Amino acid sequence: MxxxxxTSTIPLEVVVAAGAIPVDLNNIFITxxxxxxxxxxxxxxxFPRNVCAWIKGIYGAVVSSGITxxxxxxxxxxxxTKALMEVLSLKGVHVHSxxxxxxxxxxxxxxxxxxxxxxxxxxxxxxxxxxxxLDRIRAKVHEIDxxxxxxDLVTGEENHYFQVCxxxxxxxxxxxxxxxxxxxxxxSERPKRQEKIRLxxxxxxxxxxxxxxxxxxxxxxxxxxxxxxxxSMPYRIKDLVEQYRAYTYPYDIFxxxxxxxxxxxxxxxxxxxxxxxxxxxxQIEDMVLRKSIHLPFLxxxxxxxxxxxxxxxxxxxGFLELMEE
Amino acid sequence: xxTDVSIGIDLGSRKAKFALMRGGELVRxxxxxxxxxxxKYGSIVDEELSLDLKGxxxxxxxxxxxxxxxxxxxxxxxxNLHGARVISEIKAHVAGALAQxxxxxxxxxxxxxxxxxxxxxxxxxxTDFVMNxxxxxxxxxxxxxMATVLEVTLExxxxxxxxxVQLDTTCGIFGESELIGQILRGYPLARLxxxxxxxxxxxxxxxxxxxPAETLVITGGxxxxxxxxxxxxxxxxxxxxxxxxxxxxxxxxxxxxx
Numbered sequence: 001m002x003x004x005x006x007t008s009t010i011p012l013e014v015v016v017a018a019g020a021i022p023v024d025l026n027n028i029f030i031t032x033x034x035x036x037x038x039x040x041x042x043x044x045x046x047f048p049r050n051v052c053a054w055i056k057g058i059y060g061a062v063v064s065s066g067i068t069x070x071x072x073x074x075x076x077x078x079x080x081t082k083a084l085m086e087v088l089s090l091k092g093v094h095v096h097s098x099x100x101x102x103x104x105x106x107x108x109x110x111x112x113x114x115x116x117x118x119x120x121x122x123x124x125x126x127x128x129x130x131x132x133x134l135d136r137i138r139a140k141v142h143e144i145d146x147x148x149x150x151x152d153l154v155t156g157e158e159n160h161y162f163q164v165c166x167x168x169x170x171x172x173x174x175x176x177x178x179x180x181x182x183x184x185x186x187x188s189e190r191p192k193r194q195e196k197i198r199l200x201x202x203x204x205x206x207x208x209x210x211x212x213x214x215x216x217x218x219x220x221x222x223x224x225x226x227x228x229x230x231x232s233m234p235y236r237i238k239d240l241v242e243q244y245r246a247y248t249y250p251y252d253i254f255x256x257x258x259x260x261x262x263x264x265x266x267x268x269x270x271x272x273x274x275x276x277x278x279x280x281x282x283q284i285e286d287m288v289l290r291k292s293i294h295l296p297f298l299x300x301x302x303x304x305x306x307x308x309x310x311x312x313x314x315x316x317x318g319f320l321e322l323m324e325e
Numbered sequence: 326x327x328t329d330v331s332i333g334i335d336l337g338s339r340k341a342k343f344a345l346m347r348g349g350e351l352v353r354x355x356x357x358x359x360x361x362x363x364x365k366y367g368s369i370v371d372e373e374l375s376l377d378l379k380g381x382x383x384x385x386x387x388x389x390x391x392x393x394x395x396x397x398x399x400x401x402x403x404x405n406l407h408g409a410r411v412i413s414e415i416k417a418h419v420a421g422a423l424a425q426x427x428x429x430x431x432x433x434x435x436x437x438x439x440x441x442x443x444x445x446x447x448x449x450x451x452t453d454f455v456m457n458x459x460x461x462x463x464x465x466x467x468x469x470x471m472a473t474v475l476e477v478t479l480e481x482x483x484x485x486x487x488x489x490v491q492l493d494t495t496c497g498i499f500g501e502s503e504l505i506g507q508i509l510r511g512y513p514l515a516r517l518x519x520x521x522x523x524x525x526x527x528x529x530x531x532x533x534x535x536x537p538a539e540t541l542v543i544t545g546g547x548x549x550x551x552x553x554x555x556x557x558x559x560x561x562x563x564x565x566x567x568x569x570x571x572x573x574x575x576x577x578x579x580x581x582x583x
């Protein structure tokens with residue numbers, strides 16, 4: 001079956017309507033047993049050391065997995081993606097670009113989506129049918145999210161995992177839906193979790209592992225994973241174009257803050273962790289977030305896919321101690 | 326109260342520091358190079374480093390038996406003493422600054438071997454903090470490296486603040502070759518040393534700017550660098566206070582916590 005990779009969340013409905021297997025390249029990089037090796041491969045080819053590890057990891061993942069067709073999000077994500085697209089096209093990968101319009105203009109976005117549709121030779125009827133199918137799974141993932149913050153039955157990592165998977169439904173929507181069903185059945189039977197501090201995790205999904213369990217060991221649980229939740233298209237909007245206009249990740253920080261502020265309040269969040277990736281432009285946006293959010297605020301930086309290091313632990317411990325006082 | 330004995334231990338990246346307090350009064354301070362301490366008194370137990378505090382002879386058996394022991398720093402979980410309390414570094418340093426200065430409202434700058442921490446203290450409580458991450462070019466280790474390149478002691482490096490030569494390299498290691506380049510240009514040693522001290526000030530300023538206060542308390546080994554402190558005072562506009570034992574501040578903080 002035709003496999004289509006992508007560098008960031010794209011209108012998944014189009015790929016599914018075309019009968020192709022969607023592959024979020026971030027996910028195949030980070031779940032690879034040798035993810036640090038994929039970064040090293042990219043550096044050996046000439047990628048600079050001071051470039052985001054996700055970009056290098058995606059490059060390594062595409063080359064090692066033999067993916068020959070991909071969609072690169074060239075507007076609404078970082079400019080490194082543009083250069084990545086150029087380098088991969090030299091390697092013989094067929095790259096199609098997708099641009100989220102910076103001004104969130106609905107006509108422009110519709111135009112981009114229709115350009116993608118014509119590339120995959122699908123029409124609106126097929127795309128809307130795919131949307132109905134995906135929305136059914138998304139609704140179940142929204143329930144996992146609700147069980148996280150409203151019922152206190154789900155860990156931060158489980159919440160992260162199920163939501164982050166909605167970007168490509170693990171490449172197999174039916175199998176993913178079965179996994180979600182099984183989890184929902186088990187989770188609703190659990191005792192309530194007892195962590196005292198409720199955290200928000202803002203920013204891109206973490207490249208480091210072990211953060212969520214470490215927080216829970218310290219008595220704090222993430223009840224809001226900002227970007228991962230965005231991947232699950234949380235607003236349940238019927239119109240496809242409107243859905244991807246409401247989606248916050250590719251647009252300006254103020255659009256994101258609207259969503260963040262609402263959720264911090266509804267979910268009774270006590271403190272915020274802003275995760276930033278080394279060498280990412282979003283590190284600059286930390287300044288804006290700090291000014292806009294009036295809760296205890298810790299910024300964590302991740303570089304390579306490793307277990308969280310001693311320094312990060314020291315900072316988290318200090319931060320949580322502050323909360324307890 | 327007078328019989329209350331407490332021991333504070335700060336296992337830093339460069340030095341292990343120890344403090345003994347009796348009835349709230351400081352009785353003794355001690356320090357050892359971290360690596361030497363680990364090599365001599367560390368052993369692997371269940372695949373983890375275990376440090377033999379009794380064997381080190383820093384404290385008498387009587388003191389160890391009577392004292393409440395509190396540990397912080399990177400090796401904080403490896404002290405093999407039952408009942409030793411482990412606390413975070415930021416908590417230890419704030420407690421140390423409170424105990425040593427008697428102040429309640431200040432910004433704390435702790436500059437150690439690899440860490441630079443800036444904390445905001447209001448009403449005697451920690452309210453926020455930042456730490457360097459991913460890069461230790463703003464730490465004491467930078468000064469040590471540069472002193473080696475210049476073939477001067479840390480004491481001598483610490484005596485020059487006037488007319489600093491500009492050094493701009495982001496990387497603390499490339500900073501060495503930049504310094505060599507400036508030596509080749511014929512700049513005098515005093516100006517090169519001042520340049521090194523000013524570079525450290527520039528790296529710390531963005532962190533300090535977050536927490537403006539009337540008073541800045543500086544702790545950690547770098548507080549002993551008088552020239553750096555002078556340059557920093559001039560840049561930040563805060564009244565600078567250096568406690569009596571800046572290097573042992575974390576250990577004193579541990580010992581002072583009830």
